[in-house]
Amino acid sequence: MDEQLQFVPFTSEIELPFYSALFSSKLDYDKLDDSARGILGVYEPRDVDPDASSKLQILGSALTNTECVLDIETNQREYYELTCDTVLL
Numbered sequence: 001m002d003e004q005l006q007f008v009p010f011t012s013e014i015e016l017p018f019y020s021a022l023f024s025s026k027l028d029y030d031k032l033d034d035s036a037r038g039i040l041g042v043y044e045p046r047d048v049d050p051d052a053s054s055k056l057q058i059l060g061s062a063l064t065n066t067e068c069v070l071d072i073e074t075n076q077r078e079y080y081e082l083t084c085d086t087v088l089l
Helices: 016-030
Strands: 011-014 037-043 055-058 080-086
Touching: 011 016
Parallel strands: 011 055
Antiparallel strands: 037 055, 037 080
């Protein structure tokens, strides 16, 4: 218990295909509608590298998927799916 609690700033890692999907959605479907919509984000706590642990990943399919599909084995790693309503401008 000698370890001190340290602050690590929370950052986001947004995949490039997300921006493409967002642009298409705004252009073709949402148009001027600025109501909140759900997006899927993934947070994976890591004991080894605290800097990498403070990242929220927004995958390319975050607008259309409600379930996360990652190339990791869930029995070795723990991750959390975060779905939030947000206004996308």
